[in-house]
Amino acid sequence: MDAMAANPSFPSHRRPSHLDVYLRVLSALMLRDMRSRFGGNYWGYLVQVLWPCAHLGILVGVMTFRGLKPPMGDDPMVFIATGALPALAFQYISREVMKGFLIHKPLTYFPQVKRFDTVVARILVEIASSFMGVMLIFVVLFCFGADPIPSDMIMAISGYLAAIALGVGVGTVNVGICSVFPGWAIGYILVTITLYLTSGVYFLACYMPSEIYYYMKWNPITQIIEWVRLGYDPTLPIEVDYLYVFGWVFCSLTIGxxxxxxxxxxQQ
Structure with missing residues (x-):
């Protein structure tokens, strides 16, 4: 302190480093991203987090109304959650990363903001939203008397992390595609709906006929859902090809x- 007082030329404020500037840009993009959802305020972001709960409630209501028994365990809420949560994590991240790139493109006219910064910011927001949604689902299941704790915690968590990683990889590929063909943002919605309906969210893929199950295994989302469900019921007749799933994750991220x-x- 004495040295600074004795020498007026000593800088009183440290000049922000490139990392400081980059972190400030990311935080500003993340805050703007959260406020731009559903009405332009933070309550809209809460709707984004609550949507998986509404999704789970609708599916469980349909199963209860039709009198369907879950093919795994005794609780339909847990069965649906083990399939819907990893599938939705992949779907939301891979789609929202692309949407964030398109929505925040005008911000790249500022010299401090690069196009890839908008992608990183949206990825971080979506990962945080996914984990918040999972915690909220667990609270809801506990409130309804269900037991959402897996018998193999590491197996279930690693499967969910694989869904997030695949969503990030495919999301970056989508960014590259929509930078050339913006219409892909609409076409990809049809792709995700098809994948969601055929990945085994509402049923156990391993109980399908062997000819159908063989082709379903080529879908990495099917294998990730089975990965998570193995954490809840290790006795299921499932063999997950972990190398195949990791190959999808790393190849998609590399290509992206x-x-x-x-x-x-x-395009800049």
Whole structure:
């Protein structure tokens, strides 16, 4: 302190580093992203987090109304949650990353904001939203007397993390595609709906005929859902090809980053 007082030329404030500026840009993009959902305030972001609960309630209501028994365990809420949560985590992240890139494109006219910054900010927001949604689902299940705690915690958590990682990888690929073909943002909705309906959210894929099950296993979402469900019932006749799932994650992320480098930046 004495040295600073004796030498007026000593800088009283440290100049922000590149990392400081980058973190400030990311935090500003994340806050703007949260406020831009459903009405332009933070309550709209709460709707985004609450949507998985509404989704689970609708599906369980349909099963109860039709008198369907869950093919795994005794609680239909837990069965639906083990399939819907990883599938929705992948679907939301892979889709919202692309939407965030398109929505926040005008911000890239500021020299501090790069297009990839909008992608990273949306990824971080969606990952946080996914975990908040899971915790909220667990609270709801506890309130209704269900037991959402898996018998193999590591197995269930690692499967859910794989769904998030695959969503990030496919999301970056979608960014590269929609930077050239913006209409892909609409076409991908049809892709995610098809994947969601055929991935085994409402049924156990392993109980399908072997000819159908063989082709379903090529869908990485099916394998991720089975991965999570193994954490709840290790006795299920399931064999997850972990190398295949990891291959999807790393290949999609690699392709997405290469497209960002050679396709997205070329559009700037």
């Amino acid at each position: 980053l290469l497209m960002e480098r050679y396709v997205v930046r070329a």
